Structures are given as C-alpha cells and as structure tokens.
Amino acid sequence: MKRTITCTINGKRKELTVDVRQSLLEVLREQAGLISVKQGCAVGECGACTVLIDNVPIDSCLYLAVWADGRSIRTVEGESRDGKLSRVQQAFVEAGAVQCGICTPGFVMAATAFVEKHRGRKVTRPDIRPGLAGNLCRCTGYDSIITAVQKSLDEGDEP
Amino acid sequence: MAIGKAVRRVDAIAKVTGRARYTDDYFRPGMLVAKYLRSTIAHGRVKKIDTRRAQRLPGVEAVFTYEDVPPIKFATAGHPYALDPAHQDVQDRLLLTRHVRYWGDEIAVVVAENDLIVQEALELIDVAYEEYSPLVTPEAALAAGAFEIHAGSNNVVGESCYAVGGNIEEALAQADVVLEGRYRTQICQHCHIENHIALAYMDDLEHIVVVSSTQIPHIVRRIVGQALGLPCGRIRVVKPYIGGGFGNKQDVILEPMVAFLTLQLGGRPVKMHLSREEGMIGTRVRHPFTTQMRAGVMQNGTLVALDIDALSNSGAYASHGHAVAGAAGARSRALYPRTAINYHAKTVYTNIPAAGAMRAYGAPQMMFAVDCMIEEAARRIGMDPVEFRLKNVARQGDVDPLTGEGFESCGLAECLQRGKALIQWDAKRAARPRKQTGPVRRGLGVACFSYATGTYPVCLEISGARIILNPDGSVHIQVGATEIGQGSDTIVAQMVAETAGIPLANVHVVSTQDTDVTPFDTGAYASRQAYVTSNAVFRAATALKAKILEHAGRMSGILPAELEITDGRIVRRDDRARKNMPLAAVALDAYYDKQRGGQLTVEVSHKTCSNAPAFGCTFVEIEVDVPLCRVQIKEIYNIHDSGIILNPLLAQGQVQGGVAMGIGAGLYEEMLIDPESGYIYNNNLLDYKVPTIMDVPDIGCAFVETFEPTSGYGNKSLGEPPIIAPPPAIRNALWDATGVKIDELPMTAHTLYKHFMKAGLL
Ligand code: FES
C-alpha cells in the first residue's frame, strides 16, 4: 500500500509517495537520493543510518517512512552550506575522526544533535561518550570522534 | 615537504559531506537483487530441493541451486596467484553447494525485483536434508574415523613446521626453568560497518562489470574468471570507497556469484548485499587457535627455548588456508630471534563459519600465547616483566634466524622504555602493596609484538603507479593500492608531493580502482601498501619530475640538471629567486605546443623483494572489580616502531582503532557456537560485543621513529599491528592485579567468574 507524506528534508518541503512498509532509510536513499544515509545493520544496532527528526537523532532503518509525515528531517547533505562545512563536519576532518567513513554521516548527525543541545555548557570527554553511544565505529576507536565533538563545542558560539 | 606532516585526509570532505560513493550508492536502473538460501543445519547433504513455488512468485526472475552452477572448484583467498602449484590456494568452493558444511551454507540463490520479494521467495523453497553430525571442534574433526568435511582431506587444510637456533630438546634440557602452557583464542569477526556488497552487469555480450566492496580488485578479477571458467580479460572489477574490511574483504565472497547471475540473466544488473546476520557467518572469521607451548629460561633472564604447537581452526572452507598459521609462526622468531624456536602448526576443517584473513593475520593468536608464556617466565625467575622482555626481544642488527635477513631497523627496546615511562611503571609498582586484598584491585601489564610489512618472500609483492601531468600543472596519480579507510590515498598524495615538488593541493588521487585501467597491484592486506607502493610511487614521481624538467629545459634553454621543482614552480638550482616559472606553463606548453612535448605521464610497475619487521608494545593499567568480575582500563598506551611516520594524524588513527579492536578481542568479542549442533548464537551486533564508545577508554599512542632503508620513505607496517598486543597486556595486568592467570580469550565477566571461583577469590 502506498501513501503520500509531506515532510521537510534539509530545509525543503517535500511530498513523497511511499510504500507503508518502507523504512525512512530506504526512502531517503532511493527516492530522495540522500546517499549519506548508510545501512550497517538495518535493525537499529549500528547507528550508521542516523538522521535527525525534529532535531532528535533517530535510526532511520527502524523508523517507518510514513511516520515522517509532517516532520523535519536533517541529513548530512544539508549540514554544509555554500561550500562550507558545518562546525561539526570541520571538526571531524581536523581531528582525524574519519577513516573508512561509513559511520561518519551518522556520527556527524548524532554529534550535531549533541553539540546543539550542549552549546555553552561545560562538557568533558566522559560526558560526550553516552551522547554518542548509539553509533558504532570499527575504525577509529572513538578517541578522535570525541575530540571532534570537543572541538565543535569549544570553538566559539557561532555555528 | 609533505612526508611526516599531519595533513588532512584527501577523502575527508567527501566523507563528512556524505558524498563519497560506496558500492551501495551505485544505483542502476532496473537493478535486481539476489539473496542466498542458507542451510538451517551445520553439516549434511541436501536430499531434495524444490524451488517451484518460489519460481512462480510474481517478481521473481530466477532461482538457481547447486545443480545449476558450473562444476568448477575455486579458491577464494585474496593471495597473489602462485606460479608454483604447490603454493596455490586450496580450491574447495563451488558457487553453491549440496554438501552443507556450516550453519548458513549457500545452497541456492533467488533473484527478484526487490528485497521483499526475494525474502518471500526464499521462504517458499522446500529443502530436505540428510544430516551428519557436526564436527565443531578441531578435536572432533581430527578424531579417528571422523567424517571428511572435504573428501580426501582427512580434515586437514595444511601443516607446517620450522626449527631455528638449534635442537629444541637440548635447549630445554639446558634451561634453568622449563614452563608449559596451553592458550586458547576465540572466534572473532571483523564487523566492518559496511556489510559485504557487490553488483554486476554487462555492457555488451562479452564483458562482465563487477562493482564490489573489496580490498583486492585485481585478485577479484582473476578469481571471478577462475570460478566461471572465463579469461580474466572479460572481467572488469571496480572498487569504490569501502566501509571497512579488516581482512574480511581480502577474500572473494559475492563477486563470482553476481557475475554468474548477470551472465545468466542477459547482462541485467544484479546486486547482492548481505545482511549483518548473514555477513557475520557467511563471510569470514578469525581462526581460533589452541596453542601448546614450552619455554626454557635461564635464571639470569635469558629466554633459551620456545617450543610451540598451534592448532588452527579454518572452519568449513580453506579460504586463506594454512597461510594464517604459517604467518603466525614467523612472528615469534622475529620477536625473539636469539631464542631456539621449534614451531609446528596444523590447520583443520570443522563445521563452523570459514576463517580467513583478519587484521594482523594470525599474529594476535600467536602473540597472545607467546606473551602469556613470556610473562610467566619473567615471574617465575623473579624478574621485572619489562626487564625480561628488554633482555630477549629483537634488537637492531639481529637477523631472522630462518631466512637470514637482517633487521635493518628495530626500535623495540626504545618502545618498551617509552611505554614504561608513559605509564609510570616503576613508580606505580613501587607505590603499590605487594599483595592486594580488597574487592577493587589495580594491575599493570605489558606485552610486545612483531609484525611483517607485506608478504615477501612467501608471496609476490607488486605495486603499480601512474602519474599524469594535467594542463593546469596539477597531477593525477592512480595506484593499484586500495584505500580502505586506513588513509593510503592520502599517503600516496604525500609521497608524490614530497618527491615531485608539487604542492599537496595539486596532487589528485584517483581513489577508485578499475581493473580495466588501474595499474596492477594485489591490494590492501598484510599492512603492505605504504611500504610496497612507496617504491612504485617514488620511481614514478621521480621520473615525472625528470620529464617535467627536461621539457622546461627545452622551453628555457637551461640544462635540466640546473633546474628544480619547488612548491609547484620551476626554479634554477643556483638561484631559486630568479627565473621561476609555474608548472602550469610547462604543462600547457607540453600539451599544446605544435612540435615539442606531449602529455607528460609515467607508469611504473615495481616488484618489492624485501620485507621489514615492525615492532611495538602495549602498556596498560587496569582496575578489576573482583566481585563484579569486571575489568576497567584506566590507561593504555601503544608504542610502535613503524619506521618513519608518514602522517602522525593518520598513524594515530590506525593505532587507536587497532587498540580498540584489541580491547574488544581481549575483553568482549566472541562468536558463540553450539558445540552439539553448530548453531550460531550471536550473529548480530547486539549479542556479539563490538566495543561501543562506552567500552573504549582514551587511547595513548607514541612512536619510536626508526628509518627503514628498504622502504621508499623509511616507513614500515602500521595498519594491522596495533591490534596485537592489547589482549595479552590486559591479561598480564589482570594477573598482576589478582594473582589469577587467564590463558583464554575473551576475558569476559563469564570467563573471569570461572577463574576467580577456581582461585578462591569469590
Ligand atoms: S542501519 Fe540503522 S542502526 Fe544500523
């Protein structure tokens, strides 16, 4: 069965006709062409498919596309503007928090939500860990990812 | 100068913006999806299979079973081809099998319009089995009269031995103390976040294009050809960005099947994307080892003998076969080259998932056993564990006692000293009571390792590089070495910049390998690429520079020998300020002048005939909560001698990622298999415990930079080694904290409980 939903994707209103059985992951990749949304397990274990729904990080593989009706979705494609990386993206690049990169879009989105929530607060490395505990990375050992989040929080208040 | 700088990855921006394309991002119109029908038993034979209902389901394009595939047995290991038939990999696979050898073996395949239909169709296939009793352990497989998992094999994949430093029994007889131990390592799985995926299509009637998440595109081309009985010139393999491999993609898994399917289906595009649950059982795992060992030591701290007997479990298929156990043995003699060593290893078939290459290729299994034994030796003679290692480990100028090759660079002793200082070994040991009694105790541990750089002289080592000068003065470099996350593209760019004098920003790396056009190289494994590729890149960059200067000489009338390229400009050697011409001007002239020049390009194929052992160690401090059976890492440092560090930021990333994986192997990870049925309990990321961000502490790393003269830029292996020493270091720290010696991995709460109970701690 198909249904038409309306949602905002990276700031633009979109109307999509989706199969009610489809996950948001599938629809974002296949219909919206947002290939940053990666699939590592399809059952909510790895976080590679993390997107922000109304600014909350969600595993899009576990989220039915029809539930996105009326909501606002952010993916990594929308984070850099005018050829400029977002602060979190920039920090990932500089901290060496990217290796194979398959977990990176999900991590950037989870980190973005964390940074937006904790802006202006004093945050330590141990505080950052639980905030990103839903995302797996097999390459980096997480150390540089935590450094990237610290960097994004530290560097002034301007986004 | 670009070497040694913490320059940012050349692919970082593509990856943080989500624009980097992986295999799953290569959409093609009309793409079909395929999925295996996997056995629901671990050992047996398909008596009958009925696919008629599946075939009739709307949306199903085709169903193939073991009856429909070519009767060609092929090997899957990502090794270079060996001209000597005795060294060729074991050919024990068919595309689909009637004889089921592990729980999840591939007996049929369905191709349909989409995933939902494929799934539905798989459920409509009826299979009747004749069941055999599963042989899950090596002991069961080697028992007299055991059923042969592969006919004619006696369930043995391979066996080998070596002896160095004299007669082992004599050496043991002379020792003041002789120790014995038995060590067990577990089944680990790579758990790269991108599952295996490959797709294939045909653009004409002849050529098959395979796009795959692989570490070894050129090897894939050969093996697809072998599996289908086609010449390799008809196969083209494209490797885009890949989402991790760790050795599991140094094997040919899906590619022959998707190639077969597109060939059967008139060249239509067909994709296979394994689910996590399939990937964990249906690709490769790390060989579990059981290692029996004897050591002889003198009271003065000299390690005189190591007698090692390893039993390696290859599971249902040979894949990399006995090569892993063979490589594992070589690590011991490089680490303790002045000790008499007797090494024997056997690799066996059993009914568990097939084992293959995994980061550090046998070294973690062997170094765990060796280091446990070394720790015991030090303790037995009452010597500080670091001192004992310092006395016995490899030093600059030692030679490999088997091959006679000298170690041109070795900074292991300095690594141990550095680690000792970083963790404050002496101060912490002095400050601590001799025997701890409370529920929460602290312990310090150390372990060291050696690792090779590439596979020479066992296998061919070849690399290829092509550089083209663009009309704008920038260059494109294309190499057969594959970027798999470790940063090799960035390192290659740094090498070109360094040698040719071209600014890093003007060096473009072609990241995708395409076997139709990419120079030949066997790919990413054995921590070889930065070492082996360095020679090809160095030669190519040097030759391109000479061509550029020659053309600049023709343009200017100045002798090329008087010219130099600095920072993208042609300058006079004797007067760098004067007469300076941008590279772009030379390039443009070479391309477009009506008479002189042409496209300036160089291609080099290079065979490396050397190997260089890398060394290092782990120091760790842990806190053990005895009643909770929980280990918490307070501090951990990996110190590496990997020669010259080409890029400190990338190097640190390799170390931290490897240490995290080592911690996982030490404390959490194990694939659990029912010994009776061969059923696999935890083939998912919820029950198989890959470390999360909560499980891994901050990871310290340091480098002792030696210069390795056999490498183009002084470097040695770094990608794989960091995983090796953390598990034994943690084990030694646990012994230090509790007095309990644990000789098996992983050291989960479950394992600790068993040992603490036995020791009377609980
Ligand atoms: S793909 Fe969604 S959590 Fe793994």
Ligand code: FES
């Ligand atoms: S960078 Fe490879 S999984 Fe995180």
